[in-house]
Amino acid sequence: MKKSICLYFQVHQPTRLRLYRFFDIGKDSHYFDDFANRTILKRIVQKCYLPMNELLLQAIKEHNGEFKVAFSISGSALEQLDRYAPEVIDSFRRLAETGCVEFMCETYYHSLASLGSAQEFRHQVLKHKAAIEHYIGVTPTTFRNTELIYSDSIGAQVYDLGFKTMLTEGAKHILGWRSPDYVYSNDLKPEQKVLLRNSGLSDDIAFRFSDRGWNEWPLTAGKYLDWLKSSDGDIVNLFMDYETFGEHQGQECGIFDFMRALPGAVLADGGFEFVTPSAAAAKHESAGDISVPHPISWADEERDLTAWLGNELQQDAYNKLYGLEEKLSILNNEALWNDYGHLQESDHLYYMCTKFFSDGEIHKRFNPYDTPYEAFINYMNVLSDFIIRVNNALAEK
Amino acid sequence: MRVLMFGWEFPPHIAGGLGTACKGIVEGLAHNGVETLFVMPSASGDEDQSCTRIINASDVPVVDIEDTVEEFIERIKVIKVDSNLQPYYDPEEFDSVLEQARKHRDTDYRLRFGKKFKFSGKYGANLMEEVARYAQVAGTIALENKDGFDVIHAHDWLTYLAGIAAKQVTGKPLVVHVHATSFDRGSDDMIDSRVYAIEKSGMEQADAVVTVSDLTRNIVINKYGIDPSKVFTVHNAVDFSGRENLEVERGVEDKIVTFLGRITFQKGPEYFIEAAAKVLKRTSNVRFVMAGSGDMMTRAIKQVARLGISDRFHFTGFLRGQEVQKMFALSDVYIMPSVSEPFGISPLEAMRSNVPSIISHQSGAAEVLKYALKIDFWDVDALADDIYALIQYPALARFATAQGFDEVNELKWNGATAKLKKVYESVVNK
Numbered sequence: 156m157k158k159s160i161c162l163y164f165q166v167h168q169p170t171r172l173r174l175y176r177f178f179d180i181g182k183d184s185h186y187f188d189d190f191a192n193r194t195i196l197k198r199i200v201q202k203c204y205l206p207m208n209e210l211l212l213q214a215i216k217e218h219n220g221e222f223k224v225a226f227s228i229s230g231s232a233l234e235q236l237d238r239y240a241p242e243v244i245d246s247f248r249r250l251a252e253t254g255c256v257e258f259m260c261e262t263y264y265h266s267l268a269s270l271g272s273a274q275e276f277r278h279q280v281l282k283h284k285a286a287i288e289h290y291i292g293v294t295p296t297t298f299r300n301t302e303l304i305y306s307d308s309i310g311a312q313v314y315d316l317g318f319k320t321m322l323t324e325g326a327k328h329i330l331g332w333r334s335p336d337y338v339y340s341n342d343l344k345p346e347q348k349v350l351l352r353n354s355g356l357s358d359d360i361a362f363r364f365s366d367r368g369w370n371e372w373p374l375t376a377g378k379y380l381d382w383l384k385s386s387d388g389d390i391v392n393l394f395m396d397y398e399t400f401g402e403h404q405g406q407e408c409g410i411f412d413f414m415r416a417l418p419g420a421v422l423a424d425g426g427f428e429f430v431t432p433s434a435a436a437a438k439h440e441s442a443g444d445i446s447v448p449h450p451i452s453w454a455d456e457e458r459d460l461t462a463w464l465g466n467e468l469q470q471d472a473y474n475k476l477y478g479l480e481e482k483l484s485i486l487n488n489e490a491l492w493n494d495y496g497h498l499q500e501s502d503h504l505y506y507m508c509t510k511f512f513s514d515g516e517i518h519k520r521f522n523p524y525d526t527p528y529e530a531f532i533n534y535m536n537v538l539s540d541f542i543i544r545v546n547n548a549l550a551e552k
Numbered sequence: 553m554r555v556l557m558f559g560w561e562f563p564p565h566i567a568g569g570l571g572t573a574c575k576g577i578v579e580g581l582a583h584n585g586v587e588t589l590f591v592m593p594s595a596s597g598d599e600d601q602s603c604t605r606i607i608n609a610s611d612v613p614v615v616d617i618e619d620t621v622e623e624f625i626e627r628i629k630v631i632k633v634d635s636n637l638q639p640y641y642d643p644e645e646f647d648s649v650l651e652q653a654r655k656h657r658d659t660d661y662r663l664r665f666g667k668k669f670k671f672s673g674k675y676g677a678n679l680m681e682e683v684a685r686y687a688q689v690a691g692t693i694a695l696e697n698k699d700g701f702d703v704i705h706a707h708d709w710l711t712y713l714a715g716i717a718a719k720q721v722t723g724k725p726l727v728v729h730v731h732a733t734s735f736d737r738g739s740d741d742m743i744d745s746r747v748y749a750i751e752k753s754g755m756e757q758a759d760a761v762v763t764v765s766d767l768t769r770n771i772v773i774n775k776y777g778i779d780p781s782k783v784f785t786v787h788n789a790v791d792f793s794g795r796e797n798l799e800v801e802r803g804v805e806d807k808i809v810t811f812l813g814r815i816t817f818q819k820g821p822e823y824f825i826e827a828a829a830k831v832l833k834r835t836s837n838v839r840f841v842m843a844g845s846g847d848m849m850t851r852a853i854k855q856v857a858r859l860g861i862s863d864r865f866h867f868t869g870f871l872r873g874q875e876v877q878k879m880f881a882l883s884d885v886y887i888m889p890s891v892s893e894p895f896g897i898s899p900l901e902a903m904r905s906n907v908p909s910i911i912s913h914q915s916g917a918a919e920v921l922k923y924a925l926k927i928d929f930w931d932v933d934a935l936a937d938d939i940y941a942l943i944q945y946p947a948l949a950r951f952a953t954a955q956g957f958d959e960v961n962e963l964k965w966n967g968a969t970a971k972l973k974k975v976y977e978s979v980v981n982k
Binding site: 176177178180466467468470471472509525526528531532535536539 | 830833834925926933936937938940941944945946947948950951952955
C-alpha cells in the first residue's frame, strides 16, 4: 500500500478590536477595527490566498486529480472574505469543484467554545457547517477544532455531532514512544479516527523554510521527499496555516516554487499518494486508541492551552466571557449574539499571553498589541460595554 | 581588580539617590571580587565600611604636586562659583539647604598648600567651588594610593573633575558613571552650560562611560558627542535586603492612585492631573495623591482646581523617611509619567511594596521592568485607560502586583556590577 500524504491548510483571520478606551464604555458599541481588518485581509489575499489557490488548482489539473489537499476556513475569515474579497470565495469554490479538495468543519468563530461551553460549541459547529455549505457548496464531514485543540471528551462531543474523523497535534507527551504517522482512534469513541500532525515535517515548511540560519536551508522538493521517505508510518500529516505561503514565508524565499515542485516530485517517486483527511480515515485501520485526558493543541513548545489560558489575565477574561452565556441564551438578539461570537475568537486571548521569552517570537508576529497588558485592558473595556448591553437588554425584556 | 571611586555622598547621610546607588555598587563589586576605595568630600565616620574603605577628602591636605595638576586647576578655577547652582534639588529644598550653608559658611575659602579644605559634602551654595577643590584633593589621594588601584571610577559631574585629576596624575584608566545629565534637569534651551562643560569633558577624557539606561546612553552619544563604542549601559538595581513592607490602616474605601516625586517639568505632573480628571469623569471610587514638592506645585494645584477635581485630588507636600513607605502602603496604583528620567528607582520601590506601576517609556526603568504598565508620557488617554483598568479589573492588578514584586526582587546589584566589572576589565587591558 502506498504511503499517504495528507496536506491541510488553516485559513483564519481574527476580527481585530479597535483601540477601545474606557471612556467609550456605555457610549460606543462598535468594537472592531474595520480598517485594519480590511487592510490586512486585502494584503494577505494578494500575497497568499489568490496566488496559492491558483497554484493548487493548476497542480490538481496537472496531476489529473492525483494531488489532494484539505482546508478549514473559519467563519470569521469567511465573513471578511465575503465583505472585502469575494473573489477568494469563488476561487475556493473552484477548488471544491475539482473533487480533490476537502473542506472541514470547525467552530465558526475560531473560538475556545469546546472548553467553555458544550452548548455554545455545538451552536458554533453547526453554524460553521452551514456557512461552508452556503459559501463553498459542500458539506464538511471531518472536524478540526480551533488550534487543533483536542481531548478524549472533545473528540466524543464532535463524534456525537456527526464527525467520524478529527485532526489534532502529534504531541510528544501524549504519544510517548509512538509515531504520529499512523491513524489512531478516540479513546472514548473508538469509531472516531484521529489524525495527528507530524510537527517536524510540517514546521520545516511553515516555520523554517526561509530561515537561512537553519542547517538544512535551502529546502528543495527533492530533499523534502527524502525526509518523507524516511518516515516509517502509514501516513504523514502536514498541517499548517495557509498564510505560510506568501505571508509568513514570503514569495521571495521561493515557497511557491517549492510548492509547485512538491506534488510532481512526490507522485513521481511512486511510493506515495495524496489523500484528504476523510479519505485517510477510510483507507487506514486504526493503530490503536490514543488517550488524551487533558486538552492538547498545536501551539508553542508545550502543545497545551497555555497560549490562551496560561495566565490570570486570560483566565479572567475567558471566565467573564463564558459567564455571560446564560444571560444571552434568554435573549434573542442577533446583534448581541454576533458580537458575542466575535469576542470569543481565540486570538483575543492569545494576545494576552505573557510567555514572553520561549515563544515570544511567534507570538509577536501575530500580535497587534505591544504588551499583554494593552491586549487585556482593551479587551476588558470592550467586554465591559458588552456586559452593559446584555444587562440593559435583559432589563428591557 | 581594585577601584578608586569618587562619589559625593554615602549612606547613612544622603540627600539624593546617588549615595544609595554608590552603596549598592560597592557592595555588588565586593561580591564580584572587586575592591573599592571610596572617596567622598565629607564623611561622617558612621558610614558602613564593610565592603569598601572610605577616604574622607576633608582629611586630606592639599599639596603642591605635579605641573599637570597645577595647570588643570588653573583651568578649572575659571569656573565661577555660583550660588544658584542646583544639581538635583528642587528649589524649595534648595533654599533650606542654602540657608544651612550660609549659617555654617567657612569664613575663608582661600587655600594654602598643606592646608585641609573642609568640604560640606552637600549640594550647597558654593557647590562649584567644592567641586573644584574636590578635584585638587583627588590628585593627592590618587598619588598617595597609586599602587592601591587599577582603575578610577567617578559618579556624576560633581566628581568628574576629581576623576580627571586622578587620571592625569596616575595615568590609570578612568570610567565615568552617568546617573543623570543636564538634559534630565532642564529642557534643552535651559541647561547649565558650566555643568554641561564639566560633563562633556569628563565623558571625553574617560576611557569608558557607563550609563544607567539606554535612554541616557543615547543622550550621551547624541548630545555630548561621545563615541558610542566606549559607552556602556549598566542598568541600576536596588537593594531591598532587610526591608519589611509596612502595614497601614486605611482611612478611606476608595482606591488610591499616587504620584511621588519632585513636582517639576521633567516628572510630568500635569499629565498625571489630566489623566486623573479623565478617570474621575467615569468613576467615583478613586482618589489621587501627588506627593512631593517642586517648582511646578503651585501650577499643579491651580490645574487641579481648574479641572474641578480638588475634592478627589490631594497634595501631601514633601515626604520624608517612613512617610514614603507609608504612602506606598496606602497606594493601589503608582504612576511615574516622567518626560525624561535617566532611570527612576521609585517604581521599583512601589512594586516592591506590592503596588502595580504605570511608567512612561521615556524612563530608563521602562527598559528593565517588563511587568510595569507603560505609556508615552504625553498619551493622557492611555494613562487614564491604564489607571482605570488597574482599578476596575482586579485580575490585572493582582497579576501586575505579583509579577512585579518578583521582578524587582531579581534586579540585584550583584548582576549589574558583574557588567561593571567587565567594563573595568576592558579599559584596564586596553
